[in-house]
Amino acid sequence: MPSLRQLRSVVAVYEEGAFTRAAQRENATQSGISQHVSAIEGELGTALFERRSDGVLPTAAGRLFYRHALAALRAIDVGVAEVQTAAGGVAGDVRVGLMPTFTRAALASAVERFLHTHPLVRLEVIEGYSGALSDMVRTGALDFAIVPGGGDLAGLAAAPLSEDSEMLLSNPKRGLAHLRPVCLADLGPLKVVVPGKTNVRRSKLESYFATHGVQVARLLEMDSMFGTLELVARSDWVTVLPGIICVADADGTQRRVNPLANPPLRSEFVVIERARHPASPAARAFLETLRDEIFQLMSDFSARTMTPAE
Numbered sequence: 163m164p165s166l167r168q169l170r171s172v173v174a175v176y177e178e179g180a181f182t183r184a185a186q187r188e189n190a191t192q193s194g195i196s197q198h199v200s201a202i203e204g205e206l207g208t209a210l211f212e213r214r215s216d217g218v219l220p221t222a223a224g225r226l227f228y229r230h231a232l233a234a235l236r237a238i239d240v241g242v243a244e245v246q247t248a249a250g251g252v253a254g255d256v257r258v259g260l261m262p263t264f265t266r267a268a269l270a271s272a273v274e275r276f277l278h279t280h281p282l283v284r285l286e287v288i289e290g291y292s293g294a295l296s297d298m299v300r301t302g303a304l305d306f307a308i309v310p311g312g313g314d315l316a317g318l319a320a321a322p323l324s325e326d327s328e329m330l331l332s333n334p335k336r337g338l339a340h341l342r343p344v345c346l347a348d349l350g351p352l353k354v355v356v357p358g359k360t361n362v363r364r365s366k367l368e369s370y371f372a373t374h375g376v377q378v379a380r381l382l383e384m385d386s387m388f389g390t391l392e393l394v395a396r397s398d399w400v401t402v403l404p405g406i407i408c409v410a411d412a413d414g415t416q417r418r419v420n421p422l423a424n425p426p427l428r429s430e431f432v433v434i435e436r437a438r439h440p441a442s443p444a445a446r447a448f449l450e451t452l453r454d455e456i457f458q459l460m461s462d463f464s465a466r467t468m469t470p471a472e
Contacts, residue, residue, distance in 0.1 A: 202227075209224070256445045256448055300436065311362075320434050323432055324431050324456055327405045329403055332400040339418075346422060353379050355381075355394065
């Protein structure tokens with residue numbers, strides 16, 4: 163039966179793609195990592211990796227064994243965390259990554275509720291976009307992050323968080339009836355602010371425009387959510403954003419909000435964490451508080467967009 167150290171060695175080599183980097187990650191020697199992997203290969207009677215001059219590639223057996231080794235290690239980590247929580251309560255450091263989509267509407271109230279209930283937790287929230295947040299989770303700089311679904315999940319475990327309807331945001335001078343569904347193809351050439359190309363939502367929006375006959379006069383790339391919102395409030399530029407971030411514009415005074423229709427556009431968001439290391443009990447407790455806040459905000463706002471004001 164493989165030891166935990168041997169399992170960790172296989173997982174490290176698989177995820178790092180080289181024995182040298184796996185040894186650095188595990189604070190071990192390269193020969194030691196190699197011996198652990200070779201011992202499991204000898205026990206299984208098959209090679210797990212193809213050794214090459216520029217690194218290693220997993221074999222079919224290696225890919226299969228990696229999934230089971232990862233599941234076993236995660237199960238042990240979860241068991242340890244649950245026992246520690248039962249013995250001493252929720253405490254410790256929590257670092258999470260959120261996009262502006264969630265920091266604008268849901269963060270403040272969730273933090274207030276959570277820290278009142280869990281005063282021993284030291285919480286740090288990093289705001290960023292999906293690509294940067296995913297990289298920080300991979301390196302262990304974040305316990306978890308919330309990002310759009312459909313991105314690069316190499317080395318990560320993802321769980322569904324929520325679905326949301328996309329909204330058009332425009333200057334009130336454009337004259338759209340606040341909260342009423344609109345068809346972008348009927349609105350004529352639009353000047354649209356879009357996120358940068360590393361953002362998962364960028365390709366989704368461009369595909370929607372092209373597929374459904376949306377006339378785009380100009381595209382402006384801007385990876386600043388609050389800059390985007392301010393530009394829309396001051397000019398004839400428009401943007402498309404998930405409903406959760408539009409909660410603050412529910413009164414329609416600075417920006418009009420209109421759900422996309424014919425067809426609607428939906429976004430999915432997922433919680434990502436390192437595949438090998440599940441989030442701590444404290445991080446999971448904050449995630450549940452944040453999840454509840456997001457769900458409540460989305461439910462309330464969805465009800466308003468379904469029964470718009472006259």
